Structure formats: structure tokens, C-alpha cells
Amino acid sequence: xxxxxxxxLATSLFAFTSCSKDFLQVDAIVEKNCTGSYLKINDxxxxxxxxxxxxxxxxxxxxxxxxxxxxxxxxxGTPNCDLNFNYEGIIEIKEILQR
Numbered sequence: 001x002x003x004x005x006x007x008x009l010a011t012s013l014f015a016f017t018s019c020s021k022d023f024l025q026v027d028a029i030v031e032k033n034c035t036g037s038y039l040k041i042n043d044x045x046x047x048x049x050x051x052x053x054x055x056x057x058x059x060x061x062x063x064x065x066x067x068x069x070x071x072x073x074x075x076x077g078t079p080n081c082d083l084n085f086n087y088e089g090i091i092e093i094k095e096i097l098q099r
Contacts, residue, residue, distance in 0.1 A: 023066040023094045030057045034081035039065065044088040049073035053093040064097040 028039035037051035048054055049070055057063060070090045079085075 023068050025064070025066045025097065027062055027064050030054050030059055030061045030063060032059045033083060033085060035079035035083055035085045038085070038087060039063075039067070039091065039093075045086070046089050046091045047073065047087045049075060049090055049092045051075075053096060066094045066097060067091045068094055 026041050028041045031038040031040055031045060032054075037048040037054050038045045039048055039054075040046075046067075054063070068091065070092050073090050073092075
């Protein structure tokens with residue numbers, strides 16, 4: 001009975017930790033232009049879906065963030081310029097961390 005309880009406890013603990021949402025935490029460089037706000041992470045640019053999170057930061061500024069990769073972005077509108085800016089993916093910033 002004791003072995004069964006320990007097995008149940010270990011399984012529950014594993015299930016609980018695997019259900020937690022882990023977000024990626026990185027240092028990134030803010031890039032803003034007429035097409036939107038981006039973060040440069042490991043030499044790749046990522047469109048920031050919730051750009052209000054980086055509104056107070058200027059281009060070229062390094063910030064530490066936790067984020068989640070997204071498939072799409074409801075708030076992504078059409079750019080107000082003719083610049084073709086390529087990016088690797090779309091992200092949502094979960095938190096800007098203190099450095």
C-alpha cells in the first residue's frame with residue numbers, strides 16, 4: 001500500500017509539473033519601424049503581437065523578456081508604409097524582466 005501511495009504521489013507530481021506553462025526567457029533587442037514592433041533574438045526578428053508591451057522602449061534597446069510563440073496575431077494590421085520587413089515568427093510578450 002505504501003509503494004502504491006509513493007507511485008501515485010510521484011505520478012501526480014510529474015503530471016503537475018508537466019502541465020505548467022513554460023515561456024522562453026531571453027535577452028532581445030527592440031526594433032520598431034513603420035510595419036510594427038519586433039524583437040531581435042539570436043539574429044532573427046520576431047513580430048510582437050502585443051506591441052503595447054514595448055511601446056516605452058526605443059529601437060536598439062536591449063530588454064530581457066519571457067515570451068510565447070504564436071501561430072497568428074489578431075491585432076496584426078496592415079503596415080502604414082511600403083517597407084517589406086521579413087521576420088521569423090510571431091510572439092506574444094508575457095513579461096519584461098528586470099535586468
